[in-house]
Amino acid sequence: MDWSPFLLSFKLALLTALVLLLIGIPLAYALSFVNWRGKRLVQALIALPMVLPPTVLGFYFLLVFSPQSSIGTFLNSFFDLQLVFSFSGLLLGSIIYSLPFMVQPIQNAFEQLPNDMLQFARVLGKGKWAIFKKIILPNSVKGIATGLVLSFAHTLGEFGLVLMIGGNIPNETRVASIAIYESVELMQMEQANQYALILLLISFVVLVFIYSLGNNSKRLVRW
Amino acid sequence: MVAIRVEKYLEVGGAKKQFSFACDLEDNSILGITGPSGCGKTSLLKLIAGLIDPDFAYISTGAEILISTKEGIECPIDKRSVAMVFQDQALFPNMTIEEHIRFVNKGFQKTELERLLLRLGLDKQRNTYPDKLSGGQKQRLAILLALVSDPQLLLLDEPFTALDDETRDDVLSLLKECVELKRLPVILVSHQTAILQQFCTKLIKLPAL
Amino acid sequence: MNRLAFNSKNFLLFLCLSFFLSCNSTEQHANIRVAVAANFYPLMLELKQDFEQLHAVEVDLISGSSGVLSSQIRQGAPYDAFFSADLDYSMDLYEDGYSAQLPKIYAKGRMVLCSNTGTVDLSSLCMGGKNTKIGIANPKTAPYGKAALKFLQTQTCFTELEPRLIYANNINQLDQYISNGVVGLGITAASSIEMKSFLKDYQILSFTEGLEQTFVLLDGKKTPHRLSQQFLDYILSEEIQEIIVSKGYRL
Structure with a gap:
């Protein structure tokens, strides 16, 4: 069995989740704790990939980054970077596509922190950075873990976007979901079966993990 | 000497009502504040701490001006040497008692800390997280943290609701000691007028809004 | 509330480690990328293995319909050669400057x-x-x-x-x-x-005219033309052409 589509999928999902973590935490903070103009707009923009067909995102991605476009030409000539049909492009696309899956759980976690708790720390003389580091982050670990795992899993299950902006290049953009599609097309049912089963198991384990995160604190109450 | 003058339109049941308060307080005194629910007791404490924006305010402790809307002076919340203990003890679920103390004031004097822990009956729980503490222990921890933050003014919002009579008296006598030894002024909000009468230097009854 | 160990130093270490692990896995190998019309893809998978054994090159194949592949090429897909199922798609690419060489017929499909x-x-x-x-x-x-x-x-x-x-x-x-x-x-x-x-x-359907399946060498930037040319020559070699005919094509 050829493991390279899985290695690629994992690499893509891991990098996506890590980059999203670095973007997601400050973004969730700005959405939860700071008042600014246009916040609703940004919030809607972040949530867009959840309702938009991946083909719409793919279409604009190709439009903006194709070598014929000015941005594409610029990136290519100054940074030797090509974003269509390449791994880096797939990474950028996945980051945009999975953004809500990282931001929303973290934002929820931030917003569920009791106001009194943050105010108490404040009147005890602690600055915002210290409160963020020592109180907000540690008490949002579940939300952050959920965001990490969800965006990882969501990237792992990506198909339409990869097909459009990545094509099907071995070791570059042929991720597991694409490999399954191709195996079915070529009637290599055994290989498709193996790939599909592995993806199914991973997704299941991921969801079990998320649900067990949520339920630890709830004890069954007799009623 | 603490001087407090505040005015603020507060929303009560959908209507905006003018709330105003003026009072001077000696450094070694306990000011008790009581009144019917919804009269702005908690809001007053939050106004002093800086958690609510006032329409007009002049508040100073002996050492500094906390806020003066006229002069455009406003000290940020964490820079005011005012500590406030909330009605529902707002502790930090990720920290043990000892970690709470280290978080609030790393350099707090050791022997004094031990004495306070002992006085508040928390010396055996120092490695315990808040979810394993009783309501009374949480309340005492919140008061301890306020003291550890070395305030110039201490605000307490209904601090005795979870305490039995005996521990309440222990806490009150500790507070009295702090007031006298450290000349720490205290503002105490409670609906238990009898206790306030017994312990406070001065008692103000706020009218309904 | 359960406590997950949270420590910013451990966390940073985890971040660095994962970046290292995930960036590390790229191996440098001489490889060429060939886009192949779907009908020729199953046979090409077999030919590619043979070619890889003869030369120290890795051939990555991308399959799809000729139209999809050619529009991917126009959008910047980094392919070194394109095996179309007809003459038109290759010719259009040549005329639009994606290739410096005229398309060549490698098989006729029925x-x-x-x-x-x-x-x-x-x-x-x-x-x-x-x-x-x-x-x-x-x-x-x-x-x-x-x-x-x-x-x-x-x-x-x-x-x-x-x-x-x-x-x-x-x-x-x-x-x-x-x-x-x-x-x-x-x-x-x-x-x-x-x-x-x-x-x-x-x-x-023997009375329908055969499809002239053609390939073009694309102006790739990264891979040397020599390797791709070698692969195209290999496909046109007598031995391979015989195999192609035995798999249902005509010349």
Whole structure:
């Protein structure tokens, strides 16, 4: 069995989740704790990939980054970077596509922190950075873990976007979901079966993990 | 000497009502504040701490001006040497008692800390997280943290609701000691007028809004 | 509330480690990327292995309908060579400057009417049940689909046939439809009969003209032309051409 589509999928999902973590935490903070103009707009923009067909995102991605476009030409000539049909492009696309899956759980976690708790720390003389580091982050670990795992899993299950902006290049953009599609097309049912089963198991384990995160604190109450 | 003058339109049941308060307080005194629910007791404490924006305010402790809307002076919340203990003890679920103390004031004097822990009956729980503490222990921890933050003014919002009579008296006598030894002024909000009468230097009854 | 260990130093370490692990896995190998029309892809998978053993090169194959692959090339897909199922797509790329060399014919494809559910009889095409779907590749992107549609349009009963048509993305998907019985009849590449043993009955449409399948060398930036050229020469070599013919193509 050829493991390279899985290695690629994992690499893509891991990098996506890590980059999203670095973007997601400050973004969730700005959405939860700071008042600014246009916040609703940004919030809607972040949530867009959840309702938009991946083909719409793919279409604009190709439009903006194709070598014929000015941005594409610029990136290519100054940074030797090509974003269509390449791994880096797939990474950028996945980051945009999975953004809500990282931001929303973290934002929820931030917003569920009791106001009194943050105010108490404040009147005890602690600055915002210290409160963020020592109180907000540690008490949002579940939300952050959920965001990490969800965006990882969501990237792992990506198909339409990869097909459009990545094509099907071995070791570059042929991720597991694409490999399954191709195996079915070529009637290599055994290989498709193996790939599909592995993806199914991973997704299941991921969801079990998320649900067990949520339920630890709830004890069954007799009623 | 603490001087407090505040005015603020507060929303009560959908209507905006003018709330105003003026009072001077000696450094070694306990000011008790009581009144019917919804009269702005908690809001007053939050106004002093800086958690609510006032329409007009002049508040100073002996050492500094906390806020003066006229002069455009406003000290940020964490820079005011005012500590406030909330009605529902707002502790930090990720920290043990000892970690709470280290978080609030790393350099707090050791022997004094031990004495306070002992006085508040928390010396055996120092490695315990808040979810394993009783309501009374949480309340005492919140008061301890306020003291550890070395305030110039201490605000307490209904601090005795979870305490039995005996521990309440222990806490009150500790507070009295702090007031006298450290000349720490205290503002105490409670609906238990009898206790306030017994312990406070001065008692103000706020009218309904 | 359960406590997950949270420590910013451990966390940073974890971040660095994961970045390291995930960036580390790229191995540098001489490789060329060849985009192949779906009908030729199954055979190409076999030829590629042979070529890789002869030369220290890795050949990455990308399969799809000729139309999809050529538009990917126009959008900047980094392919070194393109094996089209016809002449037009290659020629257009050459004329638009994507290639410096004229397209060359590597095979001529024939079409076959086939079924995996019943018998095939060309004369009964018009009489077949109304519920029997007819599968062809998408005429907009696949040359085989275009040719199949052209053939069907010559039938007197085309207006009755038209509502029964099912379009597949490319030949490989079409073959899968035929093999599953999703479509009762299909018009696919003759090479599919040799490469995949799934058909119950078939009839070669020998009177339709063969599709001139051509390749072009693309102006790739990263890979040396020499390797790609070597691969194209290999495909045109006598030995390989014989294999191609044995798999249902003509020269």
